[in-house]
Amino acid sequence: MGQERTEPVSGQGTGRDLVDEREVLLRARDVTVGFGQKLILENLNLDVYRGEVLGFVGASGTGKSVLMRTVLGLNPRRSGSIEVFGQDYDEATDDMRREIEKRWGVLFQQGALFSSLTVKQNVQVPLREHLKLSARLRDELALLKIEMVGLPLDAAEKLPSELSGGMIKRAALARSLAMDPDLLFLDEPTSGLDPIGAAEFDDLIVKLKETLGLTVYMVTHDLDSLHSICDRIAVLSERRVLVEGTIEDMMQVEHPWVKSYFRGARALKRV
Amino acid sequence: MKLTDKMDAPNLVAAQDGALLLLTASGAWGIRQGATCEKLITQVALRLTHSVICVDLKKVSFLDTAGAWLLQRFQMEQAEQGRQVQFLYEDERFDILLREVDREDVDNPPEKVSGNSFLNYLAGVGEATRQLGRDTRDVLAMLGGLTATVTAAATHPRRLRPVSIAVQFQRSCMGAVPIVCLMSFLIGGIIAQQGGFYLKQFGAEIFVVDLSGILVLREIGVILTAIMVAGRSGSAYTAELGSMKMREEIDALQVTGLRVTEVLILPRLVALMIALPILVFMANLAALFGAGLTCWWYLDIVPNSFIAQLQAAVTVDTLMVGVLKAPFMALIIGLIACMEGMKVEGSAESLGRHTTVSVVKSIFMVIVVDGVFAVFFASIGF
Numbered sequence: 001m002g003q004e005r006t007e008p009v010s011g012q013g014t015g016r017d018l019v020d021e022r023e024v025l026l027r028a029r030d031v032t033v034g035f036g037q038k039l040i041l042e043n044l045n046l047d048v049y050r051g052e053v054l055g056f057v058g059a060s061g062t063g064k065s066v067l068m069r070t071v072l073g074l075n076p077r078r079s080g081s082i083e084v085f086g087q088d089y090d091e092a093t094d095d096m097r098r099e100i101e102k103r104w105g106v107l108f109q110q111g112a113l114f115s116s117l118t119v120k121q122n123v124q125v126p127l128r129e130h131l132k133l134s135a136r137l138r139d140e141l142a143l144l145k146i147e148m149v150g151l152p153l154d155a156a157e158k159l160p161s162e163l164s165g166g167m168i169k170r171a172a173l174a175r176s177l178a179m180d181p182d183l184l185f186l187d188e189p190t191s192g193l194d195p196i197g198a199a200e201f202d203d204l205i206v207k208l209k210e211t212l213g214l215t216v217y218m219v220t221h222d223l224d225s226l227h228s229i230c231d232r233i234a235v236l237s238e239r240r241v242l243v244e245g246t247i248e249d250m251m252q253v254e255h256p257w258v259k260s261y262f263r264g265a266r267a268l269k270r271v
Numbered sequence: 272m273k274l275t276d277k278m279d280a281p282n283l284v285a286a287q288d289g290a291l292l293l294l295t296a297s298g299a300w301g302i303r304q305g306a307t308c309e310k311l312i313t314q315v316a317l318r319l320t321h322s323v324i325c326v327d328l329k330k331v332s333f334l335d336t337a338g339a340w341l342l343q344r345f346q347m348e349q350a351e352q353g354r355q356v357q358f359l360y361e362d363e364r365f366d367i368l369l370r371e372v373d374r375e376d377v378d379n380p381p382e383k384v385s386g387n388s389f390l391n392y393l394a395g396v397g398e399a400t401r402q403l404g405r406d407t408r409d410v411l412a413m414l415g416g417l418t419a420t421v422t423a424a425a426t427h428p429r430r431l432r433p434v435s436i437a438v439q440f441q442r443s444c445m446g447a448v449p450i451v452c453l454m455s456f457l458i459g460g461i462i463a464q465q466g467g468f469y470l471k472q473f474g475a476e477i478f479v480v481d482l483s484g485i486l487v488l489r490e491i492g493v494i495l496t497a498i499m500v501a502g503r504s505g506s507a508y509t510a511e512l513g514s515m516k517m518r519e520e521i522d523a524l525q526v527t528g529l530r531v532t533e534v535l536i537l538p539r540l541v542a543l544m545i546a547l548p549i550l551v552f553m554a555n556l557a558a559l560f561g562a563g564l565t566c567w568w569y570l571d572i573v574p575n576s577f578i579a580q581l582q583a584a585v586t587v588d589t590l591m592v593g594v595l596k597a598p599f600m601a602l603i604i605g606l607i608a609c610m611e612g613m614k615v616e617g618s619a620e621s622l623g624r625h626t627t628v629s630v631v632k633s634i635f636m637v638i639v640v641d642g643v644f645a646v647f648f649a650s651i652g653f
Contacts, residue, residue, distance in 0.1 A: 025515075067522060084491060102303075114285070114619075115617055115618035115619045115620065115621075116437070116618040116619055116620030116621075127302075130307065131302065131303065131305060132306050133305050133306055133309070134309060137306075137309050137341070140340060140344070140480060141302070141305075141337055141340060144336060144340055144372055144374065145336070147374050148336070148371065148372075159618060160618070161617020161618055179302060179335060180301065180302045180335040180336055205463070207367065207371065208366060209370065210364065211367045211368045212335055212368075213365050214334070238525065
């Protein structure tokens, strides 16, 4: 830990100058993660600012999910520090960690709904655990979240095994939003949704961001989401954040992978 | 906002302003203050007399969907009683939030039908009876499928999948040898000690050898081993098949043109039917060894006379009575385990329930089958 590393190449500066004074909700410094002999992330630095939607891209297997799990404290780190809401996660007491965990919401790639609870009960789990609300208000808030993510109300009493893939995504989003979190982690939220559903999902994220001041950390491969809702994009490659900046910045980067991702045949077809 | 920052407590103050009532809200109206906010708003709602109510939200420092919902609910409830509620705010985010939570059906979720409890009870009994019928049908269907597979394997031996059988045998037999032997060794010793304690009073301690020899070979060896295998391999089979079912792996096999009975169930059943007699034999040896050691130390029956007495007391038939039962018990354990595994549905709870049911059912059936065999052997004079 500690040795100075070159900062990730900032994409031509535009995005960065603007956000520098803003409050940092999540700060990762010199994070190194490895399994056995293999290093997945090496001396990675990352900041997530309040109120922004950060899109994370990278080829499959470059460690996007590993990074998210590391930030969430689910994966061990070899070195480095992670600060959430200005609090070092390693030095936090149990109470502080609970406080942090109340203020972030996580949407896992496969939904990770509790399979023996109905959708409504799933959404109520954090409410039940962390707050003393009346049963009526708890029910109403759960149904409200279920409606907000675009699920029909009769889905509330269904078990996760009775839902389609897209509905599982939405139900899981409803659960991650249950506590009205400040920081929302989304692991490939729009994969497996039809384009219309994906666009609605994007709209919902924007709406929540505008109303609740939500900060979103999103791992995604959806070019439409990257173009329409992400304020900033970070590319994970070669075990670190290779470039970060706005979508316009990404269009200028000459790195072969970034170039083929944002300016390849598939990307240009949509323009 | 840092982690340590505290939010202002919410408050709601009522003031009369001519014909309308002015409610001034202040502080944070978020989900963490949800309980307090709800209390404030219901207290105000109880003593309303005005027909026009204005809620001033300009001093509200924080609003989220929970706070907005409480306000919206207040407005909807008052509207039903013919009162008009208006919100005053400057922040346009409040406007988006209040519109976002404006959903009428959340307040009146579809009612669940509960019905008469006695009728429910009867319905439950009926459902259980139908389930029993379905269980029987499933077992027969599985047996039929297995028979068909075995018949087909007579002409195409590769369809018996010797490699899978060997792998399953390794797991359910080799892996079980140490624990089965240790358990039987202890039980053999305990039977000899308990029998010896009472027989010694009559000076008949030599008959401990007959007692433990016959008891172990005919009953204890096979029953205990079968119970151990039901708990060890039966639960594993149910959990394996069940989680494969949950993750649609079973469906994937089906559409790839592989038959579940052939690929997953038959190898497990065959392996278990080979494994259990071998385990029973090992268990018998371990139990007799335990009994012999106890006789030597506790009853002063030296190994030579133990062996001589044992040879007089038991024959190969005694051993065969126990070992012959083993493949049938293995078949029952394997069938129940695989069938319960195939019945697992989507949830983790269902997996747990079926694994429990699998073990309980197989142990119960092992005892029932042992009883049937006891009657059978008695009537043919074996």
